[in-house]
Amino acid sequence: MSVAVGHAGEEEGRRANTQQQTLNSKHSTPLNEPSARKHEETDFSFSSHNHSTANMTLIEKITSSLLLAVILPSALAMPAQANDSKDTAVAVAPAMACDCHHNNDAGRWRDPEMGPSGRVAWLCSQGGGCYTAERGRMCVTGDMSQCGCATQSARDWESWHQDWFLWSSVTCGKLSVTITSPP
Incomplete structure (x- = not known):
């Protein structure tokens, strides 16, 4: 019986040691390695699903959002400009074709x-x-x-x-x- 207890204790010790090594390897990976970046990016994703933004860092997400917030309204606000020539056709709205x-x-x-x-x-x-x-x-x-x-x-x-x-x-x-x- 003492032999069985010894084997069980050794087995439990090996499992604990393997788990500790796994945890240590996750936290000691240099940040420039892809596996570290994947782990880092996963921490910032907002859902467990794999979306296209899941591969973006938090800074990239913020930068993209700010860029859209600044550029999109000004792009939408720009009116179509008429060309001053003898044969200019001006469209007021898609439903109203002007000639x-x-x-x-x-x-x-x-x-x-x-x-x-x-x-x-x-x-x-x-x-x-x-x-x-x-x-x-x-x-x-x-x-x-x-x-x-x-x-x-x-x-x-x-x-x-x-x-x-x-x-x-x-x-x-x-x-x-x-x-x-x-x-």
């Missing part, structure tokens, strides 16, 4: 109430017509269903240089916006 064009002659506009795009929208709301400002006369005629495109194009193309400027002729389908201004 607007302008000449290359700037019309000067001075209106204490609103800029050219605001006046285009106002004239459209009146069913078209003309409006004489302090400097410049604007007329909107034709297919009023194109007013959204004309207003957006005017907003994209207008500029301020001590007076408002917009191309003297803008057409969107069968809608026409003209600005004439005295010399």
Whole structure:
């Protein structure tokens, strides 16, 4: 019986020694070895499932999150810019395909109430017509269903240089916006 107890004690001692060596090897692995990094990264993962972020360190996760938080909103906020050429097509929204064009002659506009795009929208709301400002006369005629495109194009193309400027002729389908201004 004492022999059996001796073998059981030796066996138990060997198991304890093996477990201690396993624990020591896990904690004494240099940090630059892949097995150490895997253990370190696993400690920072938020679930036991193997996601693509499970292989990222905490610093990489934070950096990626901050980068997305900074870049994504500014990228989404950037408007599409119109190209100022004779055959520019401006899309206001995916549902509204615009086909607007302008000449290359700037019309000067001075209106204490609103800029050219605001006046285009106002004239459209009146069913078209003309409006004489302090400097410049604007007329909107034709297919009023194109007013959204004309207003957006005017907003994209207008500029301020001590007076408002917009191309003297803008057409969107069968809608026409003209600005004439005295010399």
